[in-house]
Each structure stands twice: as C-alpha cells, then as structure tokens.
Amino acid sequence: MKLLECPINGIRPISEFTYGGEYRNMPNPDTCSDSEWAAYVHYRNGAPGLKKEWWYHTPSGTWFIAERNTMTDKVNRTYLLGQEEAK
C-alpha cells in the first residue's frame, strides 16, 4: 500500500498518513467485568484479514476509518467515523 484515500482529501501518498491502530468497540466501563476490560485494553487479534483501522491524514488533521485487508494490504473503503452508511 503506497496510496490511501482520505475521505476529505482524496487519494494521497501513504507518507502523509499516520496509523492509529485497530478500531475497537469499548465495552461499557461501568458494567463490564475486569477481565472484559483487560481484554479490550490489551488483546489484539493478530490474524490477518479484514480490519477496521484508524488512520490520520497528518497535513489536514483528519481521522477516518479504513477497512483494510491485512493479508493482501488492500483497502476496501475509507470513511469518516459515523458516516459509514453515507459512503
């Protein structure tokens, strides 16, 4: 992957982006157990496949979600958080 599409700025070289880790749904901190919380904080699934990831376009300061297959390094689509349906 040498290019990435920022939902605001279009296709830009990868050097303009910062990886922000996998997107994970936070469990409710008030109701989840200690072990559920620890799993959320510490465990990552390293198996390759389709992942939802945070990416940041540094020059414009845009955070967005990229759906990337970590096996093939192909990005299926990118969108701003919460605008998945609109895309």
Added chain:
Amino acid sequence: MTSRIAKKRGEWINRDKPLTFQYEGQTVQGYEGDTISSALWAAGINVLGRSFKYHRARGVLSFANHDVNAMMTDGVDTNIRADVWPVADGMDIKAVNTIGGVLKDKNKYIDYLSPFLPVGFYYKTFYKPKSLFPFWEDKIRKAAGLGEVNFNYPRIIKPKKFAHCDVLIIGAGLSGLSAAVKAAEQGLDVIVVDENKQAGGSLTYDYAGEQTTADTLTSLLGKVESNPNIRLITDAYAGGFYGDKLVPLVGKDGITKVWAKSVIVASGAFEQPPVFRYNDLPGVMLGSAAQRLIHRYAVKPFNKGVVVTANDYGYRTALDLASVGVDVVAVIDMRRNGAPRDLSQKVRDKGIAVHISSCIYEVIPTSDKLGVKAVSVCPYDDISAGADSGHTVRLSCDGVAMSAGWAPAAALLYQAGTKMRYDYSVEQFVPDELPEGVFAAGKVNGVFDSKARQLDGQRAAAEAAAFLGKTVDVVTVPKVEMAPPSHPYPIVEHPKGKNFVDFDEDIQVKDFINAAKEGFDNIELMKRFTTVGMGPSQGKHSNMNAIRILARVRQLPVEKIGTTTARPFFHPTPIGHLGGRGFHPHRYTAMHEWHVDNGGVMMDAGMWMRPAYYQYRGRTMSAMEAVQEEALAVRQQAGMIDGSTLGKIEVFGADATEFLERFYTGKFSKQKIGESRIALLLDEAGVMVDDGLAVRVDDEKFYVSTNSSNAATVYREMQRNVQLWGLQVTLVNLTGAMAAMTLAGPKSREILSTLTKADISEASLPDGNMIQAEIAGVDAKVMRVSFVSDLAFEIHVPYKAGLHVWKQIMAAGESHGIRPFGTDVQRLLRLEMGHHLISHDTDGLTNPYEAHSEALLKMDKPFFIGQRSLKIIAKKTLNKKLVNFVLEKDFTGDMPNECNLVIEDGNIKGRVTSIAYSKYLNRVIGFAFVAPEQGSTGSTFSIRTDSGAMVKATVVKAPFFHLLDNDGE
C-alpha cells in the same frame, strides 16, 4: 583489424561522429552510438574482462545488460557495464579486477587451481583455525570480486521525478508497442518504457537475413510517435514493482516514480546459453548478442563461425551471420527433429551444413586461451542429454553463436505477486494468475510467434482498458503450433568441466551436482551454497539452467523445483539514484538566532533545535560548568529559557469542559477563569502519557499546554476523541504560532514588572494563575508556573513578537544578573524541585500510583481515559515506586548513571531514572524506581554503577531544598 561492416538499415551508430578512447592503454576508434563493447569488438579486441573467481578471459555474452564479465572502470565510476554503456570521446577505461591488465592478468593462475576450488571450498577450508580466517578472508576478497569503490566519489544530487498514467507498458518490443497503440486508441494515457537506447526490442536485431522485421518496426514506431496519448521513454528501465502500482523508471540522470493505474509487462525474455565445456571463451556468444552486434552496431561477430542451437532461433542467427559475410561452417542442432523444413532449407541454401542430434562437446581454445580455435562436435541425444564423445568431429572456426532457449524477464511480475506455471508447450515459466490491473504480453507471457505477439499486446491493452472501465472488444490470440522456443535440457556434461552455467560467479555443472549431493538440493539452499544467480546479473542467464539441472538431479519435473524471486532493482542501480536530499526539516523557535548568537549549544529536540546550555558571551566552559552556572543564576538571581516548543492547544466550544474532563484525569468544571490545573493524560491501560497545564481562558475556552515531545501526539489524540465522543469542541494547535519563555528566579518579578503595567504581585498573580497582560508592548499570556523555580513566569506571545519580548526581558534583567538557560539546565532545576518528567522518569508501563500522582486522579468522575484500568490497578499491590533520593554528603565515589540498577540481596529492585550533581545543593540528587518497601522517607537502597561498585542512596522528600537546612537524613 576492424570488423565494422558497411552501413546497415536501422543501425544505432552515427558514422558522422567518429570518436577515440583508451582501453587498457590502447587507442580505440568508435562512433557515437557505440557501446564500449561494440567499439572494442569492432576494433578486433575480444578480451573484455576477467571472470569473477577463476580470472578467465571473457568477451561478449548477451549484449543485453548482463555481460557482467565485461565491466570497466574509468577511475571515478566502477563496474561500468561495457555491453550497454556508450563510449565517449577521450574516455580512458580498463577492465576491473585484474592485476597487470586484462590480457596478462596475474590472477589467471587461479583458473589452473579450479579443480581444487569447488563451491563451498572456502566455507570448509578456512574456518579452522579461526585465528587465520581474517588472513584468508583478505586474500580471497582481493582475488575475487569486481571493481574497487572510489571513496572520493563526488556527491551528485539527482532529482526524483513523478509521473502518472493510465497504462504503463514495460518493454517497447513488438508486443509492447502493439499494446501501446491499442491502449492509446481507447483514449488512455500511455507510458512505454524500454531500457534500450532505441525502441523495438527484438525487431531491432532479429532479422533472419530479411527486411520484414525492420518494415514492421518502421510502421509500428510511426503509429506510436504520431499518437499524442503515448509517451515513449527509452534508455530507462523499470526498476521494480511496488504497492499500488508504483514503478520507478531508472534513467541515466535519476529516477522517475510512475504511478500507473494499470501495468502491462511486455519485458520479453532473456536468451539462455547452452552449457558445454569452454562455452565462456571470448568469441562464444549468444545468438541474440551476435544479431545485436550485426544490426545495431554494424559489427561482424566473427569471421568463420558455427551456430549451436536447440531451437529455431539459431537458424535465424545463421541467416543474419551469412547476410553480412560471416562464413558459417555449420548449424549444430541439439534437437532430434531439427527446424521446420522451410527454415532449415533457407539455411542450407546459403551453403551452411545443418547437423541435427548433435552438440558441441567442447570448444578448442587458441594456444593463448584468449579465443576460439575450433569446436568439437559429437552426436547428442536430447532426451537423455547424452553426448557421444567417442565420435567427435573437429570444425575449425573463430566464433560460436549459441541459442538454447529463453527465460521470461518476469522479475516485475514476480514482485507484483504473479503466480507462474511451467508451460511445456513453450518449455518456459509463464504467468498463471496475475494481480488485479497487471497484465503480461509477448515472450514473457510465453508468446513467441511474431503475429501472435502483436495480437497478445493488443489483447493485454484491451484487458487493461476494460479494467479501467472502457468498453472494448475482447482480442483473442490464436494458439500457433510451433516447436518450443526453449530446450528442456541444453546441457552437455564433460569430465573436465569448465562448462559454465553462471558466468557471473564461474559456476560449472558439477558444482550444482556437488551442492545437491551435500544436501543443498532445494533451489533456495542451492542458490545460497553455489551463489548461482547472486552475481550482478542476478541469474538472468543462469537461474533457468540451474533449475533444470536441479530438476534432473532430483528427478522431479521443473515446476516442482520452483523459482526464486528477483528483488528490486531489476538492474544494479547507483546508490546516488536512490539517495536524495535529506528531508529532515528542523523547526526553529522565534528566538533561534539569538541563541546561536549568544553561544547556545544547540541540540535536536524532536524536530526542534534547542540550546542545551550556553557558552555565554564568548566564554569557553565545560557543559558541567555552564549548566551549574546557569542553574545558580536561576536560584540566586534570574534566568530565562525558551519554551516555545511546548505543545499549545486551544480547546473551545460548548463541550470544552466536558471534553477535558474525559480526556484528562483532573476536574475542570469548577475551575475559575485565569486558573490553571494540571492536565495529566493516561492511555487506556492507565499508563502516564503526558502532563501539561490547562488554563481556563473563559467559560468555554481553555489554553492547554503539553510536553514538547508530545505536542503532535496529544493534539492528534484530542482530535480523535472529539470525533469519537461527538462533542461540540474545536481544537486549534498553536504550538508553532506562539512563542513561549519562562522567566524564573527570585529577581524575576522585579525584572518583569519593569516591562508591564499589569499587577503581577503574589496576591494578584499567585502560583498556578494566568493573566492577559501587555509585556514590552506585546499582548501576552502570563502564567505562574513552578516547574523550575518557586517564582517563575511563563510568557506566551505570538511567534513574531517572541524575539522582541525575549530581548526586552534579557535587557531588563541585565542589571540583575539574568542568564539564559538551556534544556540541560532545566532538567537539573526541575530535579531540584522534585518534578518528574513523564517518559523520562516514567516508562511505557508506569501508572500514576507508582509515580506519587494519586492526587491528580479524580476517580469520582463518571469517565476519563484510563480510569477503568486504574480501578483494576488500585486493587493490586504496588510493585515499584518512584522516589527522590540523595547520595551521601561530599560523595566522591563512582558516579551512578541513569538506568543503573537498584540491587538488594542480588535482586533487581528498580533503576535510576534521573541523577545529577547540584552545585546549589552541593549534593548528588535523583529519581529512582525502587521496591515499595524501600520507598519511605529515610530508607536506603543500593545502586550498582557501571563499574560494579555499590553506592548507597537515601530516600528524601521533595523539593530537595531542605537539604540546605539540614542533612535531610
């Protein structure tokens, strides 16, 4: 004697521009357009270099940029490839890796030792005794190898260019040019690249004694040149295939990075040598090399020659040789069936004898071993690969052209992730599954017939157009029935060897057989043991034969052996092409020039340049002296540090308070305007990430500072969480827009009050508060911050006013003995104050309980980042604690360093995180992680220094200033 022939149609030399150059002290004539090899060959010079290992004389092999035995140096550049490098008037060159010249190379004796130097010889012989290995290594490295590196090479910065296109076509041969025309007709933007000086590929040399090839090229080039959608780039090679179809084109002057929407690889095939004894002598060359010499450079390859072939291409070469007056003694065809009748008849009509089921058993060298005297021919069974050496016939000649087959130039296809399969109908690896948007056409795709190659190029272009969303008719390529262009096993064994497979590395057939016997019978292992394909040509003429030999040794079909992937770059690429300008920008603060002018010793601090300390007013001091002097100035009078690198972020909006309460550990809802609060940031695991100050500017606006090193990351995380939490908050990163400076010390208030009308008394501006005030005529934020000193003012002004305000304060402080101080001094001052630095005194696992920061955790808030993890951590027993310590009074022993371990009864209990001598306190003070039971005030622990000495330290309270009043112990 010159072998230059009469002017030929399509020749690449310019006869109007003769030129002269020196080769090994000899004056040689050539023409503009000649390569070094073609000019030398035309002048009758056939020894162009010495081989890598045995120092055997070598001439022309391929003329296709992998004649790695003909490498030259001009004293500046080394390993110049003579087969492709243009001659220049006045050039003075010699062959690399010889002692005493290429003809009399003193290392040629190694060739006679070769029976004793099988592959693996060095590994096995010289590893014992170990002490002698450096001696042998030196000898071997001097004898083997290529040119010498010139360490005085001028640094030439070459530009990186970028280009974009719809279709990038690699190879401007018949299929590539046909593809270009077809793609351009669809309205697509096309780039065609070819490594040769002129486009045309095999159309520029494979004439078979006729003109039809040249006619085809003329008409095709006409269509290409008249089409504005096509950019034709010659004399540049596609160096590699990178993600998202990024292909660097390497030219003489630098690299052009092409972003292509689709790629057609029409890179053709490398001709492969048959293997027989002495197939490496000067005068023995590939058929296509002979054709290139004839048609591109108008040079006769030899006067009287034989052609050995295992396909129809040898016949075509024979016709070309005959057309320029070479006496072709015979075509020796290794196949039992020979060529199709019409082709072999054409050859016979020229008076050339054709011997089928025959091979060259060996070449007979001239007495000086620098050329060909004759060939020894014998019957050959092409299924068993058996040569009948009992019935040899000697044919005298001075040259041999060899054609045994082709290997696809598929390096870029492999790099793109193409799956290849072995196709028995062409005896070649061909693409099986291509990645999306990548297409292959022509010989690399296993298509050899000339009509079929045109169609195959058009087919690939149509597929590329369809991939790019064009509506285009499918082009089908009918299968042409023909004998395979490659022979499955063109290898003749000989008891005396010297039948070379890899000309780069002097590897013979028996080396492979021995390697397999030693257990290196996997292609990857064999490659590494024999070094086949690891020379400068990267196996372009040797890997295919190596695979065939290994397949036969292991009695497996070729496709079970597999291939190795040739990595970028496709040809050796000068480092100067890859290196470029150093894109490491530095950020300068508004006061940078002042620091430099006043003796600031500048250091990198992330992207910023900051003074560590000053050689103030031209005085030469050690770092220690300077640091202590500046620190004393702050304690006794005043000092000022440039703090512009602090992260400075404005947070405003209806949800600004809510945002800070979720983001940081503290409470901000009841914070009064003008008050500051410590802003401690954790990560989700409860680890300390950053601390700064959040000042309330008004009800919905905060001015937040971060550590210098975290400015970018904290701002980034703020942005992410604003989005994640959906809050009404706007963030403005003012880090670069605002200059900041901290004026500290007992005289600081007195100094500052001369520059402002604002009330900055203790009552109006107590510690932790901020006011907006005019300082030296500039609107500023003035904050009381006690990081380095109890009395200190942090002054934030717009970047452009930074230098003015700094100078005004320095001038106002002059009579009070003010000193500028640097970051090293700041480290000492904050240590005296007992302030730890996050990510210096803490690490990626430190939680606030371990760094006595519990008071900053407002656990009764509904949520903050890391809170849930802290609830878990709080239930567990603490396993380390950050403490302030002091060494005994007048300590003179071995000084501990940061990261030295705290040891108790032989067990590691912690480590020193900060340590420094303070002249003000006249004590060595520091921070250390220790076991919790060692953490109470007054308890002692031991630090092991670098030399192993144990040093006693005592835990004390912070700030350390009480040490001045008593012993503190």
